[in-house]
Amino acid sequence: MLKDITIGQYFPGNSVVHRLDPRFKIIITGVFIAMLFSADGFLGLAVGGIFLIVSFLLSKIPFKLMMKSLKPIIPIILFTSVLNIFFLDGVPLLKLGFIKITDEGLRTSAFMVIRIIALIMGSSLLTYTTSPITLTDAIERLLSPLKKLKLPVHELAMMMTIALRFIPTLIEETDKIMSAQKARGADMETGSLVQRAKALTPILIPLFVSAFRRAEELATAMECRCYQGGEGRTRLRQLHSTGGDFFALGLSVIFLDAVLLLNFLMG
Amino acid sequence: MSVIKTENLTYTYSIGTPFEKTAVNNVNLEIEEGALAGIIGHTGSGKSTLIQHFNGLIKPTSGKIYIDGEDIWSKDVKIRDIRFKVGLVFQYPEYQIFEETVYKDIAFGPKNMGLPDEEIDRRIKEIAELVGLHKDNLYKSPFELSGGQKRRVAIAGVMAMEPKALILDEPTAGLDPKGRDTILGQIKEYHQHKKSTVLLVSHSMEDMAKFADKILVMNKAEVFCYDDTPKVFARSAELENIGLAVPQITRVFNRLKQSGIDIRTDVYTVDFARKTILEYLEKRGGANA
Ligand SMILES: Nc1ncnc2c1ncn2[C@@H]1O[C@H](COP(=O)(O)OP(=O)(O)OP(=O)(O)O)[C@@H](O)[C@H]1O
Ligand SMILES: [Mg+2]
Numbered sequence: 001m002l003k004d005i006t007i008g009q010y011f012p013g014n015s016v017v018h019r020l021d022p023r024f025k026i027i028i029t030g031v032f033i034a035m036l037f038s039a040d041g042f043l044g045l046a047v048g049g050i051f052l053i054v055s056f057l058l059s060k061i062p063f064k065l066m067m068k069s070l071k072p073i074i075p076i077i078l079f080t081s082v083l084n085i086f087f088l089d090g091v092p093l094l095k096l097g098f099i100k101i102t103d104e105g106l107r108t109s110a111f112m113v114i115r116i117i118a119l120i121m122g123s124s125l126l127t128y129t130t131s132p133i134t135l136t137d138a139i140e141r142l143l144s145p146l147k148k149l150k151l152p153v154h155e156l157a158m159m160m161t162i163a164l165r166f167i168p169t170l171i172e173e174t175d176k177i178m179s180a181q182k183a184r185g186a187d188m189e190t191g192s193l194v195q196r197a198k199a200l201t202p203i204l205i206p207l208f209v210s211a212f213r214r215a216e217e218l219a220t221a222m223e224c225r226c227y228q229g230g231e232g233r234t235r236l237r238q239l240h241s242t243g244g245d246f247f248a249l250g251l252s253v254i255f256l257d258a259v260l261l262l263n264f265l266m267g
Numbered sequence: 268m269s270v271i272k273t274e275n276l277t278y279t280y281s282i283g284t285p286f287e288k289t290a291v292n293n294v295n296l297e298i299e300e301g302a303l304a305g306i307i308g309h310t311g312s313g314k315s316t317l318i319q320h321f322n323g324l325i326k327p328t329s330g331k332i333y334i335d336g337e338d339i340w341s342k343d344v345k346i347r348d349i350r351f352k353v354g355l356v357f358q359y360p361e362y363q364i365f366e367e368t369v370y371k372d373i374a375f376g377p378k379n380m381g382l383p384d385e386e387i388d389r390r391i392k393e394i395a396e397l398v399g400l401h402k403d404n405l406y407k408s409p410f411e412l413s414g415g416q417k418r419r420v421a422i423a424g425v426m427a428m429e430p431k432a433l434i435l436d437e438p439t440a441g442l443d444p445k446g447r448d449t450i451l452g453q454i455k456e457y458h459q460h461k462k463s464t465v466l467l468v469s470h471s472m473e474d475m476a477k478f479a480d481k482i483l484v485m486n487k488a489e490v491f492c493y494d495d496t497p498k499v500f501a502r503s504a505e506l507e508n509i510g511l512a513v514p515q516i517t518r519v520f521n522r523l524k525q526s527g528i529d530i531r532t533d534v535y536t537v538d539f540a541r542k543t544i545l546e547y548l549e550k551r552g553g554a555n556a
Contacts, residue, residue, distance in 0.1 A: 011285070012285060173362075176357065176362075177362065177363055179319065179324050179357065180357045180360065180362075180363035181363060182324060182350065183322055183324060183350055183354070183355040183356075183357070183425070184350075184363075184375055184376035184379060184424060184425065184428070185347060185350050185351060185376055185379030185380055185428070186375075186379060187347065187379065201365065202363075202365045202375065205365035206362055206363050206364065206365050209362075209410070210362055
């Protein structure tokens, strides 16, 4: 069912990672990505890996769920590794006709694959432990200095919040409309491509009608409550940073330093 | 034979996630052919989930469903044929309307069945009259109609498929009392006219009392009882225990009984209440004399 698509893929919980200030979590994720990209060798990656594993264990996210986040990038992983294994020059380890595998190719492809996997897992950990709404809230706060440059930061964040808020609603609505049309014998699974495209009309039209209706209702409701943009607006959920947040940030910076130091020592 | 039969039917949403929820739990039911039954229960008691099993929109987590004695999830049954046998009208069905004209929208289901055009035309005319849609409205855009009229178009769209069993999920939600009575009356008429089985989900005990011959009470994903309407309302204390109000008139009679008046309590329509009170007074008058 459509319901099973999780967008934002938030996994509710109350772990240390969940409770971190989302602004810090975003910055720490940035620091983590910097670790991965500044690492020159496997040792540097290992440092990033330890950071990831520790955060992952602290977050209490089921291992299975974490693996699920990797599923969509399997093709990318395969593509990268194949490209690197076969097309990099170096000492050949195996030769079959024009195909050869070199030590350098093997090394680089392993390095790249580990880096991609760590990257995806790290950013998934952010979205698994932070609800989408909190996330946009934090992004707005982080970007708020840009307001000085007349960038409509609040409006952009509001648009994002509303879009995120309505994704599940629209999915649910699509599910309902699909069920209703199926109950009237709509056939969406068989037939030629053209027939199937046509079979979407009974779903798309009601969906658009209801999306517009919802948008209008929401606009009216916001206006009734005197919404007028970000100017002078206070917040229901204040973000408070605590010592723990600074500690986590400090820790991630130390890890980054360790990676840089390793580069220096090994290079 | 029963049209709809379930065996240990269980359905759990979002298995294996923190949102896991068993919405239908071990339901064993037999709905007789030609029944006019109501389904009632608290919000979230699993009514909508249960009825979506009856036409194969939801595949049970475990258990079986038989339509006309046929296991609908066995290999040799086409689920689309089941949808034509069991018509399902969703809650707020007006949101599923999509065609340019009312006529075309009602025709959508019958067309999917592959019926010839003359037959479709005959059915649409007949059903439109039954649900009180004026001829002129048939060629209007459905989006120009009022909410209540749209609702009728949507219901007519399923009725025109002439399913063996027609199931409606809260067809009266959001209508005024008069609109409610009209639609219920039309559904009842459809039942008598077509001799088909009709199941109706509702929150209103009053509506049920007026409408249904039998009532299925759902409570916390399980079947609390399925019985003739008077027998169900006779268990008013139990119903109140699970948080369902019995019709007001039934409550009046329960209170009369509690205050020591020897009167029957299986009263649930105003008409019957009047008769009962008159009978009682006559009896008492007779005793006094
Ligand atoms: N698509 C879904 N995904 C997850 N849980 C669901 C879904 N639909 C319903 N549920 C849950 O299943 C339970 C039963 O829901 P259902 O819609 O069958 O109740 P209902 O009796 O029809 O209620 P109502 O009277 O409000 O329509 C509820 O607790 C609900 O939260
Ligand atoms: Mg429901």
